[in-house]
Amino acid sequence: MDRNYTKRMEAKLINDIAEINRRLAFNLWYLANVKSTPQGLSPRLVLPQKRSGEIRISEQESRVLYCGILNTLNYYYSIETPTEEVYQQTGQIAISASSDLSIYVYEKDFQKVANVEFKAHNPDEKQIRKDIEKLIREGIPGNWFHTLKNIDSGTLRSLFQKFINAFTNLSNIAGNNSVSIYFCFCVLEKKWACAKHFLYDSSQGDLASYAEEFFNLRYFVKSRRIQVQEENGWQIFSA
DSSP: OOTTOOHHHHHHHHHHHHHHHHHHHHHHHTOEETTSOOOTTOOSOEEOBOTTSOBOOOHHHHHHHHHHHHTTTTOEEEEEEEEEEEEOSSSSSOEEEEEEEEEEEESSSEEEEEEEEEEESOOOHHHHHHHHHHHHHTOSOEEEEEEESOOOTTHHHHHHHHHHHHHHHTHHHHTTSOEEEEEEEEETTTTEEEEEEEEEOGGGOOHHHHHHHHSOOEEEEETTEEEEEEOTTOEEEEO
16 A cells, blocks of 8 residues: 555545445345345345255355445455565464455555455454454555354354454554554344444554453344444444
């Protein structure tokens, strides 16, 4: 990204990413699977079936639908984008990694303005930390879109703790730099999502404390519905 990319344009970018995530969530909620009948709102993409007969849900559906939304907007994108930084997360040699998707604007030349990471289900903390590190160190706004088949009253609490731990372990990498990541967690079976912009700089205290406060959403599941007790800045939307 061109370091001269303005704060005003960044604010517009985050607003656009928020709308992309909202539209993506609705697309996912109406996805048909190969055993079902598509609805009027169903995208052309369908969820496949494993050999066991189980319907497979992964982060790949989110990426394909995200690209479809970008095709309707004034942005360009690349997939599996090589990172500008190198990483030594395993092994002895620092190597380039890749972002799941990158967003660009074109103004005389291409400027990379955001990196997007997709996740599904409940990955281990190491996977989360690895991808959060990429979003932080690349130095441009990020988007984390997370697909969950279903949740109970403890699912997000457990998952969010992994993010808190990841940010705590990455405090030395963030240093005095700002961190801008738009998070969205989308629950398929309940057609429910929560989203919030993680916007941190060193004036707000230490990164670990900021993350602990950020990933705080009080909710419970009753009668198969998610009921939020305290939103804490999270935007809630559902079908």
